[in-house]
Amino acid sequence: MKNRLRVLRAEENWSQAELGMRVGVTRQAINAIENGKYDPGLPLAMKIARVFEKKVDDIFTLEDDD
């Protein structure tokens, strides 16, 4: 799964820790998501979408091999 988390976070000028705090996870979790090591579950994906005021689809995109 691809995501635009790093870009959106940069636009808001938030650190990984700050975004993590806003959605209730650690900085490591945000880093793992950004690097594609971890795909968030639906609740976390929705929380992330909410803080960026976007739809989940606008942030996370399924790839062919998913």
Place this chain on the structure above:
Amino acid sequence: MSDKEQDTGLRALKRTTLVITAWAASYAVAMQILKHHATSAWVRGGAVALAVCGFLLWMAGTAKAIRRENEFTRQIHLVALACAMAVSVIFIFVCDLLQRAGFIDYVSLMTIFLVMTGAWLLAIMLASLYYR
């Protein structure tokens, strides 16, 4: 770190310390009873029950602590448990074969338990490092 997170972390640390202390105390008392007052089957049975209760308390406390974590941390614990399980099964399987082949003597259950626990802790560290 916010005050709320710090409070939550401190509470979790207190709970963890409490259940580990309870487990260690129950185990130590049970061992003392089994060592020095091992005449009555009821007393020995009580000592075993005490140690098992202490262990169950620790397990429940640990499970509760993991359930309180966010989904990412739970994922790390899930991966770590799977790795620890795999290492334990391999260890038991290899030990069994080595025993049958006559290369090693009896491996105590406590050794297996320690290997499982060690593998679990190591797996938590490695999984955390992987996702860092």
